[in-house]
Amino acid sequence: xxxxxxxxxxxxxxxxxxxxxxxxxxxxxxxxxxxxxxxxxxxxxxxxxxxxxxxxxxxxxxxxxxxxxxxxxxxxxxxxxxxxxxxxxxxxxxxxxxxxxxxxxxxxxxxxxxxxxxxxxxxxxxxxxxxxxxxxxxxxxxxxxxxxxxxxxxxxxxxxxxxxxxxxxxxxxxxxxxxxxxxxxxxxxxxxxxxxxxxxxxxxxxxxxxxxxxxxxxxxxxxxxxxxxxxxxxxxxxxxxxxxxxxxxxxxxxxxxxxxxxxxxxxxxxxxxxxxxxxxxxxxxxxxxxxxxxxxxxxxxxxxxxxxxxxxxxxxxxxxxxxxxxxxxxxxxxxxxxxxxxxxxxxxxxxxxxxxxxxxxxxxxxxxxxxxxxxxxxxxxxxxxxxxxxxxxxxxxxxxxxxxxxxxxxxxxxxxxxxxxxxxxxxxxxxxxxxxxxxxxxxxxxxxxxxxxxxxxxxxxxxxxxxxxxxxxxxxxxxxxxxxxxxxxxxxxxxxxxxxxxxxxxxxxxxxxxxxxxxxxxxxxxxxxxxxxxxxxxxxxxxxxxxxx
Numbered sequence: 001x002x003x004x005x006x007x008x009x010x011x012x013x014x015x016x017x018x019x020x021x022x023x024x025x026x027x028x029x030x031x032x033x034x035x036x037x038x039x040x041x042x043x044x045x046x047x048x049x050x051x052x053x054x055x056x057x058x059x060x061x062x063x064x065x066x067x068x069x070x071x072x073x074x075x076x077x078x079x080x081x082x083x084x085x086x087x088x089x090x091x092x093x094x095x096x097x098x099x100x101x102x103x104x105x106x107x108x109x110x111x112x113x114x115x116x117x118x119x120x121x122x123x124x125x126x127x128x129x130x131x132x133x134x135x136x137x138x139x140x141x142x143x144x145x146x147x148x149x150x151x152x153x154x155x156x157x158x159x160x161x162x163x164x165x166x167x168x169x170x171x172x173x174x175x176x177x178x179x180x181x182x183x184x185x186x187x188x189x190x191x192x193x194x195x196x197x198x199x200x201x202x203x204x205x206x207x208x209x210x211x212x213x214x215x216x217x218x219x220x221x222x223x224x225x226x227x228x229x230x231x232x233x234x235x236x237x238x239x240x241x242x243x244x245x246x247x248x249x250x251x252x253x254x255x256x257x258x259x260x261x262x263x264x265x266x267x268x269x270x271x272x273x274x275x276x277x278x279x280x281x282x283x284x285x286x287x288x289x290x291x292x293x294x295x296x297x298x299x300x301x302x303x304x305x306x307x308x309x310x311x312x313x314x315x316x317x318x319x320x321x322x323x324x325x326x327x328x329x330x331x332x333x334x335x336x337x338x339x340x341x342x343x344x345x346x347x348x349x350x351x352x353x354x355x356x357x358x359x360x361x362x363x364x365x366x367x368x369x370x371x372x373x374x375x376x377x378x379x380x381x382x383x384x385x386x387x388x389x390x391x392x393x394x395x396x397x398x399x400x401x402x403x404x405x406x407x408x409x410x411x412x413x414x415x416x417x418x419x420x421x422x423x424x425x426x427x428x429x430x431x432x433x434x435x436x437x438x439x440x441x442x443x444x445x446x447x448x449x450x451x452x453x454x455x456x457x458x459x460x461x462x463x464x465x466x467x468x469x470x471x472x473x474x475x476x477x478x479x480x481x482x483x484x485x486x487x488x489x490x491x492x493x494x495x496x497x498x499x500x501x502x503x504x505x506x507x508x509x510x511x512x513x514x515x516x517x518x519x520x521x522x523x524x525x526x527x528x529x530x531x532x533x534x535x536x537x538x539x540x541x542x543x544x545x546x547x548x549x
Contacts, residue, residue, distance in 0.1 A: 001153035004104035007062045017198030018049035024194050031187035041187040044081035048088055051078020060263045068095035077368035083188040085393045086121050093120035107157040111144035131176025133188030139168035154203045162196050242273045242290035245313040246297050250285040253305035268300045334379030337418055339387050341539035351422040367394045371401035381406045381431050385418040410438045413474045416547035417442040448473050448491045448546040484543050485519050503530045504547040506537035
């Protein structure tokens with residue numbers, strides 16, 4: 001019986017957990033409560049795990065401190081959406097305990113690690129909501145601590161913990177009415193339990209590949225080219241310790257080369273520089289290192305095979321040029337918006353938003369994506385408009401990844417609120433005054449969206465059939481119909497009050513300008529006391545986004 005696990009086993013648990021979640025990603029996505037085509041919980045959690053796996057692949061040793069640091073860091077940097085951020089915090093707590101543990105971990109220590117994961121995850125959410133992934137991890141950890149003294153081997157301990165997690169998951173509809181109405185359990189909880197089953201598979205010794213290569217892992221681009229190094233080069237433009245950015249491939253590896261030799265190459269590169277990436281297999285290895293001895297790095301690699309496409313850049317000169325340029329152009333305040341749709345992006349740029357990154361209901365950027373975009377804005381203070389309630393938490397987490405700028409998250413839950421916040425910005429006003437004005441501005445905006453149902457369900461008092469046109473605000477479904485224009489008018493009737501003077505329609509993919517023009521005339525006729533306008537948004541998922549001010 002396996003009474004302890006070492007770091008090598010924990011590494012395998014993370015890999016198998018990530019693989020099992022990716023294999024079931026679509027099933028988790030399908031459990032989202034609302035019948036709109038935005039089921040993304042499984043994808044967000046899988047991308048978070050894949051980021052942890054990516055960081056883990058850079059660790060050559062099997063010591064808990066190194067492995068835990070990289071798993072925790074990778075999960076945070078890749079955290080997407082609320083579900084991904086919470087998952088990253090669960091792993092952060094688990095790793096905080098295992099980091100300082102003995103080389104062999106027993107069930108009591110692992111139970112304490114789960115308990116720490118629960119504490120950190122709850123701490124990451126301003127208002128924790130029961131009936132979610134938080135409830136599942138809490139009940140599992142409490143039970144794990146309770147039984148750890150009784151079940152001293154992992155073959156009996158972990159199945160018992162998983163069984164308790166399943167019980168907690170079954171209770172989520174009773175704790176969260178919206179789940180009960182939709183007839184589903186919490187999707188984030190299902191994702192977590194999928195990972196836990198991966199942990200058990202690893203403990204039981206099931207065979208897996210040494211590296212998880214999946215569609216999710218390659219979503220950002222799986223080319224053999226090096227591409228943009230902005231995620232590798234230190235964006236704070238501090239003092240350069242290692243002068244030369246050295247990149248190359250190792251191809252046509254010698255027959256005598258082994259995977260251990262690739263690990264040894266990685267260790268050697270760590271000894272002469274930093275920002276080391278050494279990944280691949282016996283077919284090809286990709287190398288990146290910042291070093292003062294590029295010739296030594298190339299010599300190490302030649303022991304494994306042939307060099308291909310070597311590139312050596314003087315970062316000292318790059319750093320000097322970038323510093324001079326940034327200092328000349330630096331300003332006190334800037335803005336970053338997150339949105340989907342070419343037209344929406346163009347409107348934000350017309351409102352003098354410094355940078356726009358893609359994201360929205362079906363694609364949530366990670367905390368790392370947001371932090372990287374913020375770093376590329378040459379301002380001491382950056383206002384971030386998430387424009388989606390599922391991105392607000394990731395935007396808050398980005399603050400921990402940026403130390404040379406101050407991030408101010410304006411909690412915009414939709415694009416019209418983002419427009420209002422951008423309009424309220426004044427480059428001559430103090431930071432706190434701008435922040436106050438922006439938050440006040442978003443309170444005066446109502447927003448609605450019109451899309452189609454992708455499944456049959458009963459929710460918010462509506463009997464929804466797949467294909468129905470539905471209208472909703474940020475919280476619930478307010479209208480349904482078989483016709484887009486009819487549903488827009490029904491939704492506006494629910495949203496509008498006497499204070500509203502302007503109605504704006506933003507039409508998305510699949511809607512022609514002529515259709516939007518004709519609908520705006522209908523809206524004007526139905527609401528003659530308002531000025532009605534329409535603009536091209538190009539947003540996916542939603543036929544129309546509606547703004548009332």
